[in-house]
Amino acid sequence: MLDELVALGSVVVVSGHGEVTDASLLRDVRVPRSRERRGRRLRESGATVEETVAAIDEEARARWSMWERPEWIAFAARAFYDNAAR
16 A cells, blocks of 8 residues: 555655655655564564564664664564564
8 A cells, every 4th residue: 555655656745643744754664564574474484583583683784774773673573573473
């Protein structure tokens, strides 16, 4: 659905919280969703929570080396792993 909204070329995006922005927000939101799918795939393949956290942390830090708070990556990766069990 996010891809469809981006394709529309919307100029203004009003999120549920935060500032009014442009379609770049929609592109940015897709990235965490891809990390969530990665966590699910790792869990389903038999990876432990530690292996999943390490893999997602390494990938995210490589892609976004300038993140202001990289310590949140592991927290999110654990949540992705736990949510995959539901």
